[in-house]
Amino acid sequence: xxxxxxxxxxxxxxxxxxxxxxxxxxxxxxxxxxxxxxxxxxxxxxxxxxxxxxxxxxxxxxxxxxxxxxxxxxxxxxxxxxxxxxxxxxxxxxxxxxxxxxxxxxxxxxxxxxxxxxxxxxxxxxxxxxxxxxxxxxxxxxxxxxxxxxxxxxxxxxxxxxxxxxxxxxxxxxxxxxxxxxxxxxxxxxxxxxxxxxxxxxxxxxxxxxxxxxxxxxxxxxxxxxxxxxxxxxxxxxxxxxxxxxxxxxxxxxxxxxxxxxxxxxxxxxxxxxxxxxxxxxxxxxxxxxxxxxxxxxxxxxxxxxxxxxxxxxxxxxxxxxxxxxxxxxxxxxxxxxxxxxxxxxxxxxxxxxxxxxxxxxxxxxxxxxxxxxxxxxxxxxxxxxxxxxxxxxxxxxxxxxxxxxxxxxxxxxxxxxxxxxxxxxx
Numbered sequence: 001x002x003x004x005x006x007x008x009x010x011x012x013x014x015x016x017x018x019x020x021x022x023x024x025x026x027x028x029x030x031x032x033x034x035x036x037x038x039x040x041x042x043x044x045x046x047x048x049x050x051x052x053x054x055x056x057x058x059x060x061x062x063x064x065x066x067x068x069x070x071x072x073x074x075x076x077x078x079x080x081x082x083x084x085x086x087x088x089x090x091x092x093x094x095x096x097x098x099x100x101x102x103x104x105x106x107x108x109x110x111x112x113x114x115x116x117x118x119x120x121x122x123x124x125x126x127x128x129x130x131x132x133x134x135x136x137x138x139x140x141x142x143x144x145x146x147x148x149x150x151x152x153x154x155x156x157x158x159x160x161x162x163x164x165x166x167x168x169x170x171x172x173x174x175x176x177x178x179x180x181x182x183x184x185x186x187x188x189x190x191x192x193x194x195x196x197x198x199x200x201x202x203x204x205x206x207x208x209x210x211x212x213x214x215x216x217x218x219x220x221x222x223x224x225x226x227x228x229x230x231x232x233x234x235x236x237x238x239x240x241x242x243x244x245x246x247x248x249x250x251x252x253x254x255x256x257x258x259x260x261x262x263x264x265x266x267x268x269x270x271x272x273x274x275x276x277x278x279x280x281x282x283x284x285x286x287x288x289x290x291x292x293x294x295x296x297x298x299x300x301x302x303x304x305x306x307x308x309x310x311x312x313x314x315x316x317x318x319x320x321x322x323x324x325x326x327x328x329x330x331x332x333x334x335x336x337x338x339x340x341x342x343x344x345x346x347x348x349x350x351x352x353x354x355x356x357x358x359x360x361x362x363x364x365x366x367x368x369x370x371x372x373x374x375x376x377x378x379x380x381x382x383x384x385x386x387x388x389x390x391x392x393x394x395x396x397x398x399x400x401x402x403x404x405x406x407x408x409x410x411x412x413x414x415x416x417x418x419x420x421x422x423x424x425x426x427x
Contacts, residue, residue, distance in 0.1 A: 014050030025389030064098025176254035179229035257405035300339030
């Protein structure tokens with residue numbers, strides 16, 4: 001359990017908060033490239049870390065991210081005209097380029113010096129791995145951009161589904177690092193099978209274990225932590241373990257153990273303290289990794305069908321019981337909810353927008369949850385005291401970080417399978 005004050009430190013990521021400052025010490029994935037793909041496209045409202053911005057791609061294909069409100073009279077630039085290499089406010093015709101420079105002031109006298117004195121606040125942006133990344137911290141401290149773990153090069157296929165979820169970022173992230181829940185909540189989709197290792201097809205994922213009670217071990221790293229969920233395998237249980245190692249790369253990424261066809265990752269970004277942008281990613285070789293449409297269909301997260309078009313908001317809500325089908329449950333489906341992310345969402349949203357961690361009860365299978373909470377509360381407090389942000393060391397090569405799964409001899413130490421620098425360990 002956390003104290004009420006520690007929980008506040010963990011969940012609040014707005015401007016000026018310890019966690020918000022920590023997150024602004026990293027490049028933040030603020031939207032998908034597909035949302036601003038075309039030159040002179042519709043301006044996009046971007047919400048992240050408790051603030052609002054506008055993203056647009058100009059006539060020459062350059063990407064810009066500005067504060068949402070026009071510096072003149074504070075009308076929303078999301079309503080503006082994206083044309084002729086700039087974003088024009090509808091109210092008085094003031095126009096700004098991707099750097100925030102004022103390039104026109106229709107309401108001002110010709111030759112007015114005001115244009116040289118006024119600019120819109122802009123933010124450095126990069127495009128990589130299907131995301132638009134922004135530096136939301138002080139511009140003078142902008143570090144070099146680092147490729148994320150799921151986009152080691154441009155040849156990798158990265159397929160992303162996105163969901164806007166009415167729940168705090170921390171309870172969603174706790175779901176990503178909780179290996180124990182998958183044996184129950186996802187048991188109808190992650191099916192025990194006599195396979196050599198985790199496998200996948202267009203219907204299900206398969207695992208070489210029926211063990212619902214994994215033994216957990218964690219180890220702190222410079223970028224966050226990783227942990228092993230150790231289960232009995234279906235074959236060779238006397239001499240072997242089935243090991244799944246999950247990586248938490250603070251503050252936004254979790255690397256889920258892969259299957260034989262592709263790697264899996266999640267990216268969770270706070271929109272505000274009660275809403276998050278959740279991204280579930282399949283990545284790897286184009287021949288074995290599903291494309292974006294197939295990935296969204298497999299997970300029952302299709303815009304216009306499962307999500308509201310344009311907002312990414314899930315249509316499965318508390319009011320409609322997340323689309324749960326009780327007849328399907330009677331037929332053998334464990335949750336009655338279609339799609340792995342949708343099963344998770346039902347749990348996260350049912351907790352309430354922000355969990356009170358001073359009242360929950362944790363067990364042995366929650367070791368990774370305990371580690372996450374301790375790590376990130378301490379990390380946020382360190383930043384508040386003027387210390388460095390966890391994972392921000394530019395020497396950390398994120399593309400070298402990888403999750404793991406496999407059936408291995410009992411005399412193998414899982415820490416030797418992942419090979420990352422570590423600081424402390426716990427069992």
